[in-house]
Amino acid sequence: MMSMSFLANFFAPPTASTFAGQVDRLYFFLVAVSVFFVTLIFWLVVFFAAKYRRKSEDEKAALVHPDYRLEIAWTVIPFIISMVMFVWGANLFYVYARPPAQAMEFFVVGKQWMWKIQHPGGRREINQLHVPVGQAIKLTMTSEDVIHSFYIPAFRVKMDVVPGRYTQLWFQPTKPGTYHLFCAEYCGTSHSGMIGNVVVMEPARYEAWLTGDTLETNESLVSKGEKLYNQFNCNSCHSDERGPSLKGIYGRTVELVDGRRVTADENYLRESIMNPSAKVVKGYQPLMPTYAGQMNEEQAMQLMAYIKTLAAEQPAATKESAP
Ligand code: CUA
Numbered sequence: 001m002m003s004m005s006f007l008a009n010f011f012a013p014p015t016a017s018t019f020a021g022q023v024d025r026l027y028f029f030l031v032a033v034s035v036f037f038v039t040l041i042f043w044l045v046v047f048f049a050a051k052y053r054r055k056s057e058d059e060k061a062a063l064v065h066p067d068y069r070l071e072i073a074w075t076v077i078p079f080i081i082s083m084v085m086f087v088w089g090a091n092l093f094y095v096y097a098r099p100p101a102q103a104m105e106f107f108v109v110g111k112q113w114m115w116k117i118q119h120p121g122g123r124r125e126i127n128q129l130h131v132p133v134g135q136a137i138k139l140t141m142t143s144e145d146v147i148h149s150f151y152i153p154a155f156r157v158k159m160d161v162v163p164g165r166y167t168q169l170w171f172q173p174t175k176p177g178t179y180h181l182f183c184a185e186y187c188g189t190s191h192s193g194m195i196g197n198v199v200v201m202e203p204a205r206y207e208a209w210l211t212g213d214t215l216e217t218n219e220s221l222v223s224k225g226e227k228l229y230n231q232f233n234c235n236s237c238h239s240d241e242r243g244p245s246l247k248g249i250y251g252r253t254v255e256l257v258d259g260r261r262v263t264a265d266e267n268y269l270r271e272s273i274m275n276p277s278a279k280v281v282k283g284y285q286p287l288m289p290t291y292a293g294q295m296n297e298e299q300a301m302q303l304m305a306y307i308k309t310l311a312a313e314q315p316a317a318t319k320e321s322a323p
Helices: 003-013 018-050 068-096 202-211 220-230 234-238 266-274 297-313
Strands: 104-111 114-118 124-126 128-132 137-143 150-153 155-163 166-170 175-184 196-201 253-255 262-263
Touching: 104 128, 104 150, 104 297, 114 202, 114 297, 124 220, 128 150, 128 202, 137 150, 137 155, 137 297, 155 166, 196 202, 220 234, 234 262, 266 297
Parallel strands: 104 137, 128 196
Antiparallel strands: 104 114, 114 124, 137 166, 150 155, 150 175, 175 196, 253 262
16 A cells, blocks of 8 residues: 555654554544544535525424434444444453463663663663664563653554553564663653664574673573572571562462452562562561662562562472462
8 A cells, every 4th residue: 555655654653563463554534534534524514504594584493303324324323333443442452461381581660861772692782772673572661750651663662661560562663773762751850861772683693692792791580589588598487487489479369368369460579578568468577677668669670570580480389289
């Protein structure tokens, strides 16, 4: 469709992810439907106002009986059009909201006024995100202060970055290049300066880039997390009866003292580090001190990456015999 790609290039940012074309098609469909009906109704208003205007002072309007076929038509047709919009949009959202399992996981911390990014291998950058082309990328994000929003127009993705919890975003870049990264939520004086670049590279160049910088030790997230685990002495309680075992914890369902059952996902683990008394596991006392203030969000992400590997080493329920 020649005309459509021309329109897209003219009005829209570059299209550089698997979502971009899909989002644009839906968006242009919505615009086309709106333009069609606005035009139709505008001209009908003008036409009817002229045709049925009052022609003399003593003219009386004729009695008109409604035509039900007309009423049914203008009810059913908009219903069908709006259901097309709904199903189309919901389908797209379903894909958008579910990062594929094999996605590479990056971690993002927003703070006034910068983006701090950690690669799976431990490489860190600020206001820059280097990724390989053709690979699904998942971002797990949080904020150290206020709400920000991570926005890459060329990929047609945007997600709030919220203090106190993790949000996720994923995309698969399709074209090497450099694309704008914005903060899309007003977050204070330098909100407009909270910008950066996403650099999409051929996989080989990405590998070279990863290993190219010798100034920084590329210690992996997991090994940084393991150091924190030892430094904060997590094991002293979590290996005896004072605290629940962390082995195989990630992804498991946990029963709490108040009888609730929650899944031990990233948000649960983070809350249990920062605010341990919020969700105490059944059978345990709320003994654990809070680590908010002692551990920053990037460290919490590293610790989390390590705790997840505890799950991988020892699959859940090997020595569980609870009902
Ligand atoms: Cu961060 Cu606006």
